[in-house]
Amino acid sequence: MATKPPRVKVPKKASKGELINIKTxxxxxxxxxxxxxxxxxKIPRLILNKFQxxxxxxxxxxxxxxxxxxxxxxIAFFHKAEASGTFNFTWTDDNGKxxxxxxxxxxx
Amino acid sequence: MKKLIxxxxxxxxxxxxxAACVAGGGSSMSSTGENGISDNPxxxxxxxxxxxxxxxxxxxxxxxxxxxxxxxxxxxxxxxDNAGKISCADCHGAPDDATGGRSGIPMxxxxxxxxxxxxxxxxxxxxxxxxxxxxxxxxxEKGFKYEGDEMIGxxxxxxxxxxxxxxxxxxxxxANELHAAWTAGKEFYYQRRGQLDMACSNCHEDHAxxxxxxxxxxxxxxxxxxxxxxxxxxxGTLHRRFAGCxxxxxxxxxxxxxxxxxxLETYLAWRGxxxxxxxxxxxx
Amino acid sequence: MNKNILNMAEMDRRALLKAAGxxxxxxxxxxxxxxxxxxxxxxxAYLGKITGGASGMANxxxxxxxxxxxxxxxxxxxxxxxxxxxxxxxxxxxxxxIVAEGNPSPEVISFNLTPSNxxxxxxxxxxxxxxxxxxxxxxxxxxxxxxxxxxxxxxxGGCGG
Numbered sequence: 001m002a003t004k005p006p007r008v009k010v011p012k013k014a015s016k017g018e019l020i021n022i023k024t025x026x027x028x029x030x031x032x033x034x035x036x037x038x039x040x041x042k043i044p045r046l047i048l049n050k051f052q053x054x055x056x057x058x059x060x061x062x063x064x065x066x067x068x069x070x071x072x073x074x075i076a077f078f079h080k081a082e083a084s085g086t087f088n089f090t091w092t093d094d095n096g097k098x099x100x101x102x103x104x105x106x107x108x
Numbered sequence: 109m110k111k112l113i114x115x116x117x118x119x120x121x122x123x124x125x126x127a128a129c130v131a132g133g134g135s136s137m138s139s140t141g142e143n144g145i146s147d148n149p150x151x152x153x154x155x156x157x158x159x160x161x162x163x164x165x166x167x168x169x170x171x172x173x174x175x176x177x178x179x180x181x182x183x184x185x186x187x188x189d190n191a192g193k194i195s196c197a198d199c200h201g202a203p204d205d206a207t208g209g210r211s212g213i214p215m216x217x218x219x220x221x222x223x224x225x226x227x228x229x230x231x232x233x234x235x236x237x238x239x240x241x242x243x244x245x246x247x248x249e250k251g252f253k254y255e256g257d258e259m260i261g262x263x264x265x266x267x268x269x270x271x272x273x274x275x276x277x278x279x280x281x282x283a284n285e286l287h288a289a290w291t292a293g294k295e296f297y298y299q300r301r302g303q304l305d306m307a308c309s310n311c312h313e314d315h316a317x318x319x320x321x322x323x324x325x326x327x328x329x330x331x332x333x334x335x336x337x338x339x340x341x342x343x344g345t346l347h348r349r350f351a352g353c354x355x356x357x358x359x360x361x362x363x364x365x366x367x368x369x370x371x372l373e374t375y376l377a378w379r380g381x382x383x384x385x386x387x388x389x390x391x392x
Numbered sequence: 393m394n395k396n397i398l399n400m401a402e403m404d405r406r407a408l409l410k411a412a413g414x415x416x417x418x419x420x421x422x423x424x425x426x427x428x429x430x431x432x433x434x435x436x437a438y439l440g441k442i443t444g445g446a447s448g449m450a451n452x453x454x455x456x457x458x459x460x461x462x463x464x465x466x467x468x469x470x471x472x473x474x475x476x477x478x479x480x481x482x483x484x485x486x487x488x489x490i491v492a493e494g495n496p497s498p499e500v501i502s503f504n505l506t507p508s509n510x511x512x513x514x515x516x517x518x519x520x521x522x523x524x525x526x527x528x529x530x531x532x533x534x535x536x537x538x539x540x541x542x543x544x545x546x547x548x549g550g551c552g553g
Contacts, residue, residue, distance in 0.1 A: 003180075004176040004177060004179060004180045004257065004261075005176070005179055005180070006176070007170065007175060007176055007179065009170045019510045019511050023170055023171065023515075025170070025171065025173065025175070025176060026176075027176045027177075029341070032496075032519075034496055055508065059506065060506050060508045060509065061503070061504065061505060061506065061509060062503075062504045063501055063502065063503045063504065063514075063516075064501065064502040064504070065501050066497070066499040066500055066501060067496075067497070067519075068492055068495050068497075068499070068500040068501070068518055068519045068520075069500065069501050069516060069517070069518060069519070070341070070467060070468045070469070070516075070517040070518055070519050071341035071342070071467070071468075072173050072176070072341070072342075073516065073517070074171065074173075074515070074516055074517045075514070075515070075516050076472075076514065076515040076516070077503070077505075077509060077513070077514050077515075078509050078510050078511040078512075078513055079508060079509060079510065080479075080508055080509065080510025080511070082508070158464070159460060159462070159464050160460075161460045161464075161470045162464055164470075165470065311551075320551060321547075321548070322547035322548065323547075323551045325551070338464065338465035338467045338468040339465055339467065341467055341468070353551075356551065392464035392465040
């Protein structure tokens with residue numbers, strides 16, 4: 001099955017000192033491990049448990065997610081634009097598998 | 109709260125006579141004037157009774173959780189990676205190309221005008237089946253799974269090009285090719301079925317706008333599909349919604365793309381004529 | 393006739409059974425376990441653990457929680473938390489922990505902030521198994537903890553399967 005790429009919203013341009021709101025949305029069931037399938041068997045837990053955002057290689061924001069985060073996790077946060085560079089976003093699941101996205105921003 | 113649903117279901121028995129008398133298009137909500145066409149002023153979208161938070165998620169093209177599926181579909185739309193070596197864009201231009209590329213058939217307007225009549229089968233064809241018809245005939249590939257991510261994304265991508273356009277249906281006209289399907293869909297709508305012995309009309313016509321426990325019953329309009337339902341935790345098709353409703357009244361659910369549901373979809377488009385296309389929507 | 397829905401005279405045993413059945417249907421498949429093990433005490437204990445038992449201020453005006461008063465469906469409840477902080481190297485919010493008092497387990501999400509955020513405001517969507525309080529705890533760079541809480545009514549949203 002084709003995968004749905006994560007969505008990230010980062011302005012392409014910002015002025016120095018501007019506060020920008022970064023929004024991220026990734027498709028994932030966030031299976032809690034509490035549900036049972038039609039045969040009454042527990043569906044094993046499988047969630048994205050970590051979100052990390054770096055800017056030019058250093059972490060600017062992260063989140064530790066638990067089963068109470070909704071399916072298709074949405075996370076938004078702010079960033080104070082000081083320099084041009086690249087954001088990298090990484091989501092990590094319980095098995096250590098990652099989904100990534102990146103976005104460039106020019107600051108003037 | 110529990111008393112509300114209890115009474116509502118008890119009432120559905122009393123609704124039988126009434127449902128049989130109503131010709132259709134009636135509503136328990138007064139005219140809102142939002143519809144804009146004169147012959148169906150009482151139609152309203154489920155968007156209206158959604159909470160502000162849900163409406164905000166619906167309206168924001170970033171936050172709307174159907175959009176990752178639309179992104180997926182945008183890749184498919186431009187891909188020639190199929191046996192026919194042809195992309196959707198090769199024939200229709202970009203999704204928002206109003207000229208419709210070399211085929212002259214733009215995606216804008218599709219969402220407002222389907223289901224249409226398929227002369228080859230003599231039946232209605234909806235957006236999902238039309239996408240697969242193209243997929244099979246032009247791209248020489250197996251059609252997408254009806255409820256699969258690709259189909260939901262493609263349907264959302266196509267239908268959202270008509271956002272804001274009023275739904276058009278002339279199927280009530282006996283001279284219209286879709287009239288037989290419309291008639292069958294109307295019969296389905298008023299036919300009581302299942303262990304709970306309820307028709308679509310018992311909730312969505314007789315009690316639209318009323319509470320069933322903590323729920324506000326909608327008119328069951330189709331203008332927002334595919335829709336992301338919090339209950340589903342993913343987007344789904346109109347036919348999935350039909351099946352869910354049918355199961356809830358303990359009735360037989362028909363298949364996605366079945367004649368029964370295509371007829372019902374045809375009839376519902378008429379009930380919602382004039383409402384703006386809102387796909388893809390977000391609901392509880 | 394639309395208000396006849398409130399007419400209790402129509403109630404009978406058969407309808408009651410039907411209603412019970414529909415209630416059960418509404419509960420299944422919602423993606424949320426109906427058993428809730430977390431309690432206000434459990435949530436407080438969890439918070440104490442992850443904040444190292446640091447002292448702080450409850451009902452802090454520095455912490456603003458934005459949640460709907462009534463959530464249409466507990467599966468997706470939009471949450472925004474903002475903390476009053478200059479977000480400088482010397483004075484910033486390090487963590488915002490979100491804890492639920494009535495879910496199967498208390499932990500929801502912990503946001504880890506840095507001064508480069510410029511503004512201590514974060515948003516996500518969370519699951520709430522039932523009507524309950526949601527607690528937000530902001531851990532400041534000086535080690536103090538500011539908490540606030542908000543109650544959310546959760547309806548079993550979404551008719552139909």
